[in-house]
Amino acid sequence: MTQAADQILTVAQMQAAEQALIDNGETVESLMERAGAGAADWIWRLAAGRPVTILCGPGNNGGDGYVIARVLQERGLSISVVAPMEPGSEAAKTARDTWGGQPVDTAHGEVFVDCLFGTGQSRPLSNELVGTMRTLAASHNLRVAVDLPSGVDSDSGALLNDNLPEYTLTIALGAWKRAHWLMPAMAVMGERRLFDIGVGPVEDAIQLARRPGLSPPDADAHKYSRGLVGIAGGDMAGAGILAARAAQHGGAGYVKLSSPHSHPDLPADLVHDDSGDIASLVSDERMGALLIGPGLGQTDTARRKLTEVLKSGIALVLDADALTLLRPEMEIAFPGTVLATPHEGELDRLCKAFGIVAEGKLAKAAALHESTGMTVLAKGPDNVLVGNEGTRFFPPTSSWLSAAGTGDVLAGLAASRMAGGRSAFHAAEEAVQIHAEAARIAGPAFSAVELVNAIPAAYAQFL
Numbered sequence: 001m002t003q004a005a006d007q008i009l010t011v012a013q014m015q016a017a018e019q020a021l022i023d024n025g026e027t028v029e030s031l032m033e034r035a036g037a038g039a040a041d042w043i044w045r046l047a048a049g050r051p052v053t054i055l056c057g058p059g060n061n062g063g064d065g066y067v068i069a070r071v072l073q074e075r076g077l078s079i080s081v082v083a084p085m086e087p088g089s090e091a092a093k094t095a096r097d098t099w100g101g102q103p104v105d106t107a108h109g110e111v112f113v114d115c116l117f118g119t120g121q122s123r124p125l126s127n128e129l130v131g132t133m134r135t136l137a138a139s140h141n142l143r144v145a146v147d148l149p150s151g152v153d154s155d156s157g158a159l160l161n162d163n164l165p166e167y168t169l170t171i172a173l174g175a176w177k178r179a180h181w182l183m184p185a186m187a188v189m190g191e192r193r194l195f196d197i198g199v200g201p202v203e204d205a206i207q208l209a210r211r212p213g214l215s216p217p218d219a220d221a222h223k224y225s226r227g228l229v230g231i232a233g234g235d236m237a238g239a240g241i242l243a244a245r246a247a248q249h250g251g252a253g254y255v256k257l258s259s260p261h262s263h264p265d266l267p268a269d270l271v272h273d274d275s276g277d278i279a280s281l282v283s284d285e286r287m288g289a290l291l292i293g294p295g296l297g298q299t300d301t302a303r304r305k306l307t308e309v310l311k312s313g314i315a316l317v318l319d320a321d322a323l324t325l326l327r328p329e330m331e332i333a334f335p336g337t338v339l340a341t342p343h344e345g346e347l348d349r350l351c352k353a354f355g356i357v358a359e360g361k362l363a364k365a366a367a368l369h370e371s372t373g374m375t376v377l378a379k380g381p382d383n384v385l386v387g388n389e390g391t392r393f394f395p396p397t398s399s400w401l402s403a404a405g406t407g408d409v410l411a412g413l414a415a416s417r418m419a420g421g422r423s424a425f426h427a428a429e430e431a432v433q434i435h436a437e438a439a440r441i442a443g444p445a446f447s448a449v450e451l452v453n454a455i456p457a458a459y460a461q462f463l
């Protein structure tokens with residue numbers, strides 16, 4: 001069932017949801033009062049008695065600021081309001097009048113509250129406005145963005161100005177907006193919290209990924225019932241081994257690595273076919289899912305392997321070199337059972353190969369899914385998953401994942417979940433979160449092998 005708290009809205013969806021509340025008897029003023037009071041509660045806790053400076057803009061985000069000023073002043077905090085523009089909307093004018101105070105030109109408090117623009121941000125800030133905001137942000141130790149940081153485009157997560165402040169806390173009002181979960185905006189927001197004002201479920205809204213609910217193997221499980229994963233490796237041995245190790249820890253009962261190398265130090269518990277013969281791998285009828293790409297290379301042999309694998313009808317994860325080699329003319333037996341896991345560069349290359357012109361990660365991933373039928377996980381510091389089941393965003397992951405080999409680990413995990421019976425979409429949804437949890441457990445400055453070693457402890461968190 002759709003959880004309103006997990007839905008992520010566009011500005012248009014938010015406006016329609018607001019209108020639905022108004023049709024049910026709310027007013028903009030009553031919603032603003034609730035939203036402002038809710039934000040004030042968070043700021044009250046953060047401020048802990050310290051003076052607060054609120055920057056108010058001309059729209060309803062500024063209106064929220066005047067409500068916050070009044071509520072916090074009534075509780076005894078020292079409040080300064082800086083208002084470079086007069087209130088323009090009726091609700092903002094009412095909120096300012098009800099506050100009844102006098103704005104100041106500048107202030108030096110401890111907590112800066114940005115109520116300049118929210119979802120109505122329609123263009124970059126003027127130099128003067130951005131200068132005021134930067135100066136205030138720099139002279140306060142704690143910084144709170146109400147609904148969104150000013151200068152952020154709500155629907156794309158783009159930053160419309162350079163050198164925007166970084167926030168301690170961002171309080172989303174009514175519902176999450178896309179920018180709360182997309183880079184680069186997500187990176188300046190600090191902690192993010194949602195304050196509910198009664199918005200109901202919105203049809204077709206993007207959802208936040210659900211926390212995986214994993215279970216131990218059934219009492220009568222055997223290695224094949226838990227899933228057999230094949231890894232079709234190639235020229236570079238290491239990536240295939242990493243992916244295979246990750247797949248071993250991702251729930252599958254049996255992992256078979258096929259790559260044309262002999263590895264004296266391969267783990268004894270990993271089955272390795274050093275002929276690298278793709279025909280024998282795809283003809284194994286017990287195969288639950290196959291991963292191709294990590295360490296595959298981009299030779300003619302690699303292309304031939306990819307072509308065979310795509311035709312096999314086995315559930316697939318395509319990553320790394322497989323994504324660079326993929327072309328529209330290659331026949332994919334069942335695109336609905338294929339997961340592609342491109343990083344930003346691979347996503348761009350795929351879009352080019354498939355003649356897709358789109359702006360931004362979400363639009364590119366959606367267009368690629370539309371054009372190929374594959375489920376697309378556009379991975380990176382923000383993860384965007386698009387498939388027949390819908391679109392999912394994810395909480396931010398550890399920035400220590402920016403290390404070689406971590407993508408191979410993610411692909412191996414996804415293949416493991418697929419071999420265990422998950423759809424491409426749900427396998428990706430689980431893999432991203434197990435991977436993120438493993439990174440959290442691995443701590444700082446881990447290598448990809450150390451990330452793999454943290455997977456069992458991550459898995460345990462979801463049992």
Ligand SMILES: NC(=O)C1=CN([C@@H]2O[C@H](COP(=O)(O)OP(=O)(O)OC[C@H]3O[C@@H](n4cnc5c(N)ncnc54)[C@H](OP(=O)(O)O)[C@@H]3O)[C@@H](O)[C@H]2O)[C@@H](O)CC1
Pocket residue numbers: 014015017018028031032035036057058059060061062063064088089116117118119120121122123124125126146147148173174197
């Ligand atoms: N939805 C809900 O249920 C609730 C929403 N609430 C709150 O309302 C916020 C949305 O309010 P909003 O629509 O009035 O937009 P907001 O961001 O305040 O600014 C719009 C004004 O700014 C102007 N403007 C834009 N860019 C500019 C620029 N660069 N430089 C200069 N001016 C610029 C723009 O002018 P225009 O583009 O028309 O020229 C317009 O006048 C939302 O984020 C939340 O905080 C809650 O109170 C209650 C429940």
Ligand SMILES: [K+]
Pocket residue numbers: 061114115116117118145146147148149150
């Ligand atoms: K704001």
